[in-house]
Amino acid sequence: MLQQTQVATVIPYYERFLARFPNLAALAAADEDAVTALWSGLGYYARARRLRRAARLVMERHGGRLPADRGALEALPGIGRYTAGAILSIGFGLEEPVVDGNVRRLLSRLLFTPRPPPALLEAQARALLRGAPPADFNQALMELGALVCRPVSPLCPECPLARQCRARLLGIQEQVPPPRPRPPARRELRAVALIHGGRGVLLERAQGPGAPRGMWALPGVLLPPGADARRFLERRLRKRGLRVAVGAPLATVEHAITFRRIRSTAYEARLEDHGSDLREEVSETSSRRWAEKDELAGIPLGAAARRLLAAALNS
Secondary structure, three states: OOOOOOHHHHHHHHHHHHHHOOOHHHHHHOOHHHHHHHHOOOOOOHHHHHHHHHHHHHHHHOOOOOOOOHHHHHOOOOOOHHHHHHHHHHHHOOOOOOOOHHHHHHHHHHHOOOOOOHHHHHHHHHHHHOOOOHHHHHHHHHHHHHHOOOOOOOOHHHOOOHHHOHHHHOOOHHHOOOOOOOOOOEEEEEEEEEEEEOOEEEEEEOOOOOOOOOOEEOOEEEOOOOOOHHHHHHHHHHHOOOOEEEEEEEEEEEEEEOOEEEEEEEEEEEEOOOOOOHHHHHHHOOOEEEEOHHHHHHOOEOHHHHHHHHHHHHO
16 A cells, blocks of 8 residues: 555555455455445555555465565565565565666665666665664654655654765756656546436446546546547446436536546536436346435445536536
């Protein structure tokens, strides 16, 4: 959960997740929707799916006990060098380095290697770790990088390594490591339909560029430049078997995903009477479903999709 997400955001999700899935066996036995529903709002939903798959593999391959072996850990979904090092050092007390973004910045400044390759940084971290308590030392490095050796305005006078820091001695600590160029922000417009039925609101499995796999959302489309949103939404939904008449806009939300800035508008829509009886059909498909208002909390919806749906329902 802490990958790409701040601690303060994670804590309530972490507590709810462990209350629902207190051990690997409980997580392995859960269905994917139950897991991603508890992850709703954290983003990067592939993390939740990988965590569930990893739990299943631990049950199948390792008798339900997490292995204390780097190769076996890295063979599990979602576990790479950094996560394996954290598990081995903090969980098992083994002398394995943990090189996250904070440690990478700290070591780059301390040893003045502006763009060190990952293998070199790991070797440097392993050398520093030798003979120290692994869990304490690795957590200390990560904390020092996060709170003192900050990306901007590092607190060098408070740093216990200040006298040994080569970048500080050269007065260039804020230039090390050099920032990586970021792609320009890409703006996207989406239109979605709020379709009411006898059994609530119609949802679809999220689809389209950048859509989180396995999540649910209101049926919608990515709009091309200059498109008439209502007409384009109506035409595209008809091609997908949803014969709807699209009406007035109800609500708009904006959110960002990495370098994408997405503005989504929900429109009132009604199913036309002719055509297939979608009201019966969707309950038996895996890609569409009706959801009553009191069911929504248990359905995996992205944070932006949930905000848009709530705003549209309240409109």
